[in-house]
Amino acid sequence: MKSFLQEVSLGLSKKNKKLNSKWFYDFHGSKLFEQITELEEYYPTRTEIKILKDNKIEIANKIGKSATLIEPGAGDIKKIAIFLDSLDKPKKYIPLDISEDYMTKISKGFKRKFPKVAITPKAYDFSRNSKLPFKVNSSENIVIFFPGSTLGNFEKKDAIKFLKMLKSKFKAKMIIIGVDLIKDIPTLISAYDDKKGVTAKFNKNILRRINTELGGNIDLNSYKHLAIYNKSKKRIEMRLKCKKNSNIKVNGSKYLIKKNEEIHTENSHKYSIKSFKNLANKAGWKIKKTWVDKKKLFSVHCLDPR
Ligand SMILES: C[S@@+](CC[C@H](N)C(=O)[O-])C[C@H]1O[C@@H](n2cnc3c(N)ncnc32)[C@H](O)[C@@H]1O
Structure with missing residues (x-):
């Protein structure tokens, strides 16, 4: 059975970096999700x-x-x-x-x-x-x-x-x-990319948890929240796009996230x-x-x- 640390290590080592959306949800993430449910766009x-x-x-x-x-x-x-x-x-x-x-x-x-x-x-x-x-x-x-x-x-x-x-x-x-x-795609995208930036905070909560729970050193400001509609798979994909080359340390292990590289964090079919x-x-x-x-x-x- 994989722990948060094991899943993060595996997810950040992949060519196409990926983290499971379940890791959004600690107390803080659940509060953010509650705020999302009250947004005009959602x-x-x-x-x-x-x-x-x-x-x-x-x-x-x-x-x-x-x-x-x-x-x-x-x-x-x-x-x-x-x-x-x-x-x-x-x-x-x-x-x-x-x-x-x-x-x-x-x-x-x-x-x-x-x-x-x-x-x-x-x-x-x-x-x-x-x-x-x-x-x-x-x-x-x-x-x-x-x-x-x-x-x-x-x-x-x-x-x-x-x-x-x-x-x-x-x-x-x-x-x-x-x-x-x-x-229609605009309705879908704005539901996952709201004007107030609550969904962006929710998406970055996965990085915040890596820092607080796994001793990571990720600069959250170096990541941009993305919500994309994948037409062929009929799903919204949430991603975190890295704005510059970053060396991440998590629990002693190092990962290089290149400029413009994305971490795929959620699908919503x-x-x-x-x-x-x-x-x-x-x-x-x-x-x-x-x-x-x-x-x-x-x-x-x-x-x-x-
Ligand atoms: C999209 S929210 C829906 C919440 C609520 N059911 C609603 O209708 O508003 C997903 C919920 O599933 C929980 N969740 C996500 N992944 C989970 C998992 N692997 N096991 C158990 N709960 C999970 C989250 O904590 C969150 O409360």
């Missing part, structure tokens, strides 16, 4: 929230009675709160996130707001095929809530693997998932309803219902096992 959060609010009764009816709700990458836990009150006696709620301190803090507020729902937050990295930090009982009505288009951060083959794992390992009977839709349907089908799920907003910016799907 349409996904407010659009998905509206879809969930407008359809909460239908979503609650689909989820059914006594659900065990599991939310991988739960973040600020705001979206589950939209329909929780509409559910028929939910049994428990298990938010999972890699950003442990942030989740612990957020969960305290949740407990005060929903004292009747048993909440057991767990630190869990879903990119590793590690043991679940809770017991699953396959006779339960296990429903996965996976909003925020987090699935878009996975390469397509990994997205299929992950959706398969939700059935085989989490024993999920249903998935409620938020998926960002393909749209965009889907059409059809391409998401194909992906879900390949993973052994079928779409039972799709909800979209009027402008067709974002989609929420209810998936059933095939």
Whole structure:
């Protein structure tokens, strides 16, 4: 199992330098992401929230009675709160996130707001095929809530693997998932390159963490935040472009990052309803219902096992 240091060493040694976007998320990074969700340019959060609010009764009816709700990458836990009150006696709620301190803090507020729902937050990295930090009982009505288009951060083959794992390992009977839709390029780019520069700070948080947690000496001002739309792969790519030749030291090892060289930090794949349907089908799920907003910016799907 690779640690932050091992992944950074590997990622910075490659010809095409690459770091996993999961490393954005420590407490500071999660706070920055929360700020991103409130930006004018960042349409996904407010659009998905509206879809969930407008359809909460239908979503609650689909989820059914006594659900065990599991939310991988739960973040600020705001979206589950939209329909929780509409559910028929939910049994428990298990938010999972890699950003442990942030989740612990957020969960305290949740407990005060929903004292009747048993909440057991767990630190869990879903990119590793590690043991679940809770017991699953396959006779339960296990429903996965996976909003925020987090699935878009996975390469397509990994997205299929992950959706398969939700059935085989989490024993999920249903998935409620938020998926960002393909749209005009300027709207997409500005959502990932806002005027206030919050997304740039979020992107550079990976470098800040290398400095604070791994004793790195990276000058954050030497890097420029980039958000590019890769047309053939239908995804936004976030990158950090080095403005000058830099010798980086991390935990005693040296890496040369050349002028104009880029470190690829995140992918955010965009889907059409059809391409998401194909992906879900390949993973052994079928779409039972799709909800979209009027402008067709974002989609929420209810998936059933095939
Ligand atoms: C795009 S944000 C979405 C947050 C929230 N679900 C929402 O809808 O606003 C991705 C979330 O997944 C978490 N995350 C990213 N990679 C992860 C991983 N490998 N394992 C667990 N959580 C992860 C992040 O900490 C963050 O909270």
